[in-house]
Amino acid sequence: MTDLSKHKLELDYPCDWEYKVVIRKENEIKDIIKDVIDQREHNITPSKQSSQGKFTSHTLKMEVNDEKDRQDIYKQLGEHKDIKMVI
Secondary structure, three states, X not given: OOOHHHOOOOOOOOEEEEEEEEEEOOOOHHHHHHHHHOOOOEEEEEXXXXXXXXXXXXXXXXXXXXXXXXXXXXXXHHHOOOEEEEO
């Protein structure tokens, strides 16, 4: 098995990037994403619902400018009070 932690991800920036965002079903994904990325152009697509119906996942696709931008967005999404998980 290959240990991917030893390899650096090489991307040509700017590029499109997808984040998988998991939230509680009662929360509104559009409001959450607006809190994090404000007016940046993006696309949100519903993905799946948990087996017990408590959570929903969504794919957030947007252009990232560089490695720092990509990681900053990931961190901000992960720190948002209404987001359960970011992949």
